[in-house]
Amino acid sequence: MPSVSPTPSPTEPSPTVVELRPSYNIPLVLVVAGIPIGFLNLWVGAGVALFGLFLLFQAATLRLQFTATDLDVYRSGDRIRRFPYSEWQNWRIFWTRVPILFYFKEINSIHFLPIIFDPRTLQQLLEARCPRRD
Template sequence: MVSPIREGFNLVTTSSGLQPTQTVRLEPSYVLPLAILIGSIPVALLNLWIGFVILAFSIFLLLQAATLRLEFTATDLDIYRGEKRIRRFPYREWENWRIFWPPVPILLYFKEINSIHFVPVLFDPKTLQNCLEQRCPYR
């Protein structure tokens, strides 16, 4: 699916036939927050306070999945809240990356020259993996 042009690149939302010059916006995935929400129920039966904390965390992740978007451009990973870009991570500053627990991806780790980042996988994991392999092939 190709959307209007953003910053001179075609904006696409699927991983089929990705080109390095295309801007790819990842679709949200609610699998991780919903799994945590469901997991909070039996925990709440054992300990109400811990169950409540886990439930609150899952609601926080649901809100993040609904409001945040990742865009892979030709040179950067951008994070948007709505239409406002809130953070930019240039690939040239990345040293490595890894998706933890590949059968059920739950966490993206990437290291820049001066900082380390952990991002919950609240986006389509297959497109995320494809974009990372294509634009940041070093691991």
């Protein structure tokens, strides 16, 4: 008889490591917006579209992983940065209705990231693992 694993109860802790799914919304909007802008000004439209393509590439290759103690950034499976929550002073997601930018401040640096990841999960994980200190 096959064994059936019990479904997790709502009281069980969340997984230790959570990887955010990519969100292609902002890159695609920029690529599409570059077309009509290009009719008004070719260079500006091309710049907007190229920036959208750059963000599309970043969304496809970068991954954010939330661990119990750190936010890790991976590119193609290799960790490229680690941000320990203990060094965070504040964080914020700008324009929560249409999230486009994620900001966080560490003791020695400030970081701005475009929202190229699932914004709802990002906010839930930030609130759970690194409560805001306004």
